[in-house]
Structure formats: C-alpha cells, structure tokens
Amino acid sequence: MQNRNGRPQGLVTAGQRAQLMRQGNASAVLRAVLAHGPVSRAEIARHTGLSAPSVTKLTASLMEVELLNELAPVEPTQGRPRVPLRVDGDRIVALGLHIGLLRTTFGLVGLDGSVIAERELPHHELPDLSPARITEQAGRAVRAFLAEKLDGRRLVGTGVSIGGWVDGARGRVVEHGPLGWRDVNLPALLADSLPGPLVLEQTVRAIARAELWFGAGREVDDFVLVMIGNVLGAAIVVDRTVHRGPGAAAGAIEHLLATDDPEAARCPVCGAGCLNATASDTALVARARELGVIPDDPADGAALALERLVAAARPAGSGTGDEQAQDLLRTRARRVGRAVATIVDLINPSRVVLAGGILVADEYLDELRTEVGRRSHRGLAVADDIVPAVFGARTLVRSSAVPVLEQVITEPFSALGLLQDRPAKPV
Numbered sequence: 011m012q013n014r015n016g017r018p019q020g021l022v023t024a025g026q027r028a029q030l031m032r033q034g035n036a037s038a039v040l041r042a043v044l045a046h047g048p049v050s051r052a053e054i055a056r057h058t059g060l061s062a063p064s065v066t067k068l069t070a071s072l073m074e075v076e077l078l079n080e081l082a083p084v085e086p087t088q089g090r091p092r093v094p095l096r097v098d099g100d101r102i103v104a105l106g107l108h109i110g111l112l113r114t115t116f117g118l119v120g121l122d123g124s125v126i127a128e129r130e131l132p133h134h135e136l137p138d139l140s141p142a143r144i145t146e147q148a149g150r151a152v153r154a155f156l157a158e159k160l161d162g163r164r165l166v167g168t169g170v171s172i173g174g175w176v177d178g179a180r181g182r183v184v185e186h187g188p189l190g191w192r193d194v195n196l197p198a199l200l201a202d203s204l205p206g207p208l209v210l211e212q213t214v215r216a217i218a219r220a221e222l223w224f225g226a227g228r229e230v231d232d233f234v235l236v237m238i239g240n241v242l243g244a245a246i247v248v249d250r251t252v253h254r255g256p257g258a259a260a261g262a263i264e265h266l267l268a269t270d271d272p273e274a275a276r277c278p279v280c281g282a283g284c285l286n287a288t289a290s291d292t293a294l295v296a297r298a299r300e301l302g303v304i305p306d307d308p309a310d311g312a313a314l315a316l317e318r319l320v321a322a323a324r325p326a327g328s329g330t331g332d333e334q335a336q337d338l339l340r341t342r343a344r345r346v347g348r349a350v351a352t353i354v355d356l357i358n359p360s361r362v363v364l365a366g367g368i369l370v371a372d373e374y375l376d377e378l379r380t381e382v383g384r385r386s387h388r389g390l391a392v393a394d395d396i397v398p399a400v401f402g403a404r405t406l407v408r409s410s411a412v413p414v415l416e417q418v419i420t421e422p423f424s425a426l427g428l429l430q431d432r433p434a435k436p437v
C-alpha cells in the first residue's frame with residue numbers, strides 16, 4: 011500500500027512530522043488559553059512547558075487563522091505590560107443541534123463555547139415523530155437560520171446530539187424509547203440539509219464533553235458526569251476521552267441501587283429501589299403528587315412540577331417552607347448520593363460532575379455529598395470532589411456542537427484545512 015506521494019503508507023516524512031508537532035503544540039496553547047484564559051504568553055509558556063519563542067510563534071499563527079485574539083494590555087505594578095490572549099469565540103463556529111422528545115433546539119456556538127444564537131422547533135407542530143419528519147423540519151429551519159445568523163463567520167461543521175442509546179462512532183441511534191426510534195442512521199438523514207462534517211453524540215456524553223472543554227472538567231483529565239433528571243445517565247471521561255465500550259453501551263446507571271427503604275417504590279424492571287424508581291425527576295414528582303405536596307395537574311410537565319415542588323420547599327417570607335417537600339428533596343439527594351458512592355468506588359474519578367434536575371434545589375447538594383462520603387471507602391474527603399455542572403439551561407445547543415469544536419481544539423490546522431499532505435523536500 012502506498013499513499014499519494016508514492017511512499018509506503020504509515021511512514022511520515024520529516025516535514026510532516028514537524029507539521030504534526032507544530033499542530034500538537036498549537037493545540038496545547040489553545041487548551042491552556044481555554045482552561046486559564048485570558049492569559050499572557052508568559053503564562054501560556056508556564057502552563058504548557060513550551061519555550062517563550064515557541065509560544066510567540068504559535069500564538070502568532072493561531073491569531074492569523076482567527077483562533078486567538080489579543081485583549082488590551084494590562085499594566086502591572088512593576089515590570090512590562092502583559093497582553094492577555096483569549097480564544098476568539100466569534101470567528102470559527104459550529105452548529106449544534108439537539109433532538110429532544112418535545113423539541114429540537116439548534117444554534118451557533120463559538121470556539122470558546124459561547125452560544126451566539128439559538129432557535130427552538132416544537133415537535134407538536136409535526137404530524138408524527140418519525141426520523142424523517144423531525145430531520146426534515148430541522149433541515150429547513152437550519153438553512154433559514156444560517157442565512158440570517160452566520161454573518162461571515164466560518165462554520166466548521168455540525169454536531170448532533172440525541173438521548174437514548176447512541177453509537178456515535180457508527181452514526182446510529184440504536185434505540186430512543188420515548189421517540190420510538192430503533193436503529194436510525196441519523197447522519198445519513200441530515201447529511202443533505204446540514205453543513206458537514208457531521209458528528210453524532212449521545213446527549214449525556216455531549217454534555218460531558220462540553221464540561222470537559224469549557225466547564226467543570228477543564229482542569230482535570232478524568233471525571234464522571236452524572237445526569238439525574240427525567241433522564242438518568244453517566245459519561246465516564248478518562249484521559250480527556252469519553253469511554254464508550256463495546257456497542258457504546260457504557261454509562262447506564264438507571265438501575266444502580268439508591269435505597270433499601272421497604273417503603274420506597276420498586277422498579278418494574280429490576281425490582282429494587284433503584285435510581286429509576288426512586289430518584290429520577292419523574293419518580294420524585296410522582297411521589298410529591300401522590301402525597302398532595304403539589305397539585306396533580308396533568309397539564310404540568312415534569313419540569314414545571316419539579317419547580318413547584320422546589321418552590322413549596324423554599325422558605326418564603328416568614329414561613330419555613332413545606333416540610334414534606336423539603337423531606338422529599340432531601341431524601342432524593344441522599345438516594346442519589348448512595349448511587350454516586352458506588353460510581354466513585356468503582357471508577358475513582360478526580361471529580362463527579364452533577365447535571366440535570368438534581369441541580370434545581372442545590373441547597374440539598376451537601377446532603378448528597380455527605381451521603382457519598384459516608385458510603386464511599388474514600389470517606390468524607392471525597393465530598394469536595396462532587397461539583398455541579400457549570401452550564402445551565404443553554405447547555406444542549408452548546409454541548410451538541412462541542413464534538414465538532416473539539417476537532418478544531420485538538421487538531422487546529424487539520425480541522426481548518428491548513429495541514430496538507432505535502433511531498434517532502436528533497437534531502
């Protein structure tokens with residue numbers, strides 16, 4: 011086998027090797043600026059271990075291709091003024107598109123993880139929720155949106171995220187129960203209407219990748235993101251890569267044991283007091299309705315019902331808040347803590363990042379942390395490593411786009427088409 015330069019495949023020339031090394035160093039610079047920015051060149055040198063002249067050269071190339079820009083110089087009390095650099099969030103952008111049960115959301119996301127503009131497409135306007143209907147609706151709306159919002163920015167591709175069981179590497183939605191999808195080749199359905207390259211990722215893993223580059227995972231190489239909401243799932247990040255395993259089936263935490271309280275609900279699937287039966291938003295809201303803590307109004311969606319429960323628990327004015335509501339939220343936090351302790355003992359991550367409905371009442375997070383500390387063999391010290399996710403409501407569009415932005419961060423010159431397989435100079 012030979013490549014197009016007529017050399018045996020797998021061999022790289024000295025010129026290519028130098029380019030790859032330059033790209034690796036440029037990526038290290040970008041990552042340092044993302045994690046610590048805005049930062050001066052001297053600080054970048056310190057964080058990356060690169061020499062000052064290398065940092066000067068690399069930052070110049072990165073500024074030339076609009077990945078970095080300079081802020082106004084800062085005058086220190088002594089010494090030379092420092093010029094802070096930051097990642098340019100408004101030149102290189104990716105489209106992020108998330109397909110949920112009730113709506114599709116999409117938008118433009120800058121290389122610094124900022125959401126520039128976004129839009130929502132409610133699914134109730136569609137005659138059915140088939141893959142063809144949803145992707146057709148999205149394709150049409152995205153074209154109109156880009157014509158209006160792209161505004162001269164450079165679009166490097168589209169990231170699509172969806173819940174359920176997703177094998178991103180094979181481009182397949184293996185199963186999405188609530189939408190009734192099985193074995194759907196989503197990239198093929200979207201390829202003609204969305205700007206490529208197109209990257210598919212499962213929602214919880216996409217959220218973990220957003221936290222990895224722009225949020226609670228910036229300073230650590232390994233963590234577990236635990237999503238506790240209507241949806242339950244975990245994403246395991248090891249050496250800054252999401253672990254998937256065979257069939258991309260990793261991270262299913264629904265049936266981890268959350269309580270052995272004989273009064274607690276039993277799961278129809280596993281028969282135990284698992285997270286699914288006793289600690290999801292759905293389970294919590296159902297119990298609150300059953301006890302009459304919140305009205306049993308079917309018109310309230312799960313999110314609204316959860317907000318009502320949190321509002322009932324919160325002390326208002328001279329009142330102390332509904333004790334039953336507080337007890338439900340505290341019990342849920344403890345149950346999640348028990349399951350998180352199992353995850354901590356099994357994986358021993360540097361951090362656990364919590365996401366989803368569990369964060370709407372963060373006054374109970376200490377309850378959760380204490381329970382993890384009490385159950386884990388690492389003891390109470392582990393409590394400090396349990397942190398909330400950084401991104402709130404706008405996370406779905408951002409996290410959908412991250413797998414595409416990640417390619418620019420890790421291989422900036424290749425992703426922008428600036429690294430060619432050039433023939434080596436004659437020696």
Ligand SMILES: [Zn+2]
Nearest residue numbers: 265277280284
């Ligand atoms: Zn179960």
